[in-house]
Amino acid sequence: MKCFQENAPKLPSVSVSPSAEIMEGSSVTLTCSSDANPAANYTWYKRNGNPALQSLSNESQLIFSSIQSSDSGLYYCTVENVLGKRTSGDFGIDVKYAPKLPSVSVSPSAEIMEGSSVTLTCSSDANPAATYTWYKENEDSPLHSGQIFTMTDFRAEHSGNYYCVAQNTRGRHNSTLYLTTAGKTALIPNVIRLTLVVLSLIPLLLLIVWMRKKMSSSHEAESNEVVEMIEMQ
Structure with a gap:
């Protein structure tokens, strides 16, 4: 055994x-x-x-x-x-794993004024790490390679859809962002808004003036009545 x-x-x-x-x-x-x-x-x-x-x-x-x-x-x-x-x-x-759906952010996040600088940032979870390429819609040639893309002197003709492609050896994914400039005409809406505010205040001012005149007339009438009563006495 x-x-x-x-x-x-x-x-x-x-x-x-x-x-x-x-x-x-x-x-x-x-x-x-x-x-x-x-x-x-x-x-x-x-x-x-x-x-x-x-x-x-x-x-x-x-x-x-x-x-x-x-x-x-x-x-x-x-x-x-x-x-x-x-x-x-x-x-x-x-x-x-291939890149997940990229997220795209823009700075400044407010209205883009004509002639200003705009920075786009693209990020995606991927393993191995992704590489990034920027394109404008309907244009075949890439605009920039890298996670951060900065455009100086942004003009109205630059408006449109921009997208970044995140890619590694396992696959690719892209995300789109629409950019447009507010232009110099952005001053016009601000002037219109200011004008409307002023116009809305005019009726209030007229009402205050009218009430003051009415109160003044009322006080004057009361004074005249008092004088007449004194004279009669």
């Missing part, structure tokens, strides 16, 4: 399948292996700085049926039997 010597778990090793680049949405399996007798129990964890870590699985394999970008991070397993417990080293998962 063979005699099997009991032993505590050996230092566990972690392997991943597939071993190639991990793409978002793909199926990924982590396997924890250790020599132990009696058979060991396995527990998987993700390292996130929380001392009260929640276990992810109590099997020797941790399976992601459709791995997401949020699953990127460091993983480790523990192996335990009645004779002892061992913990594996950290195993890093880096999920690659």
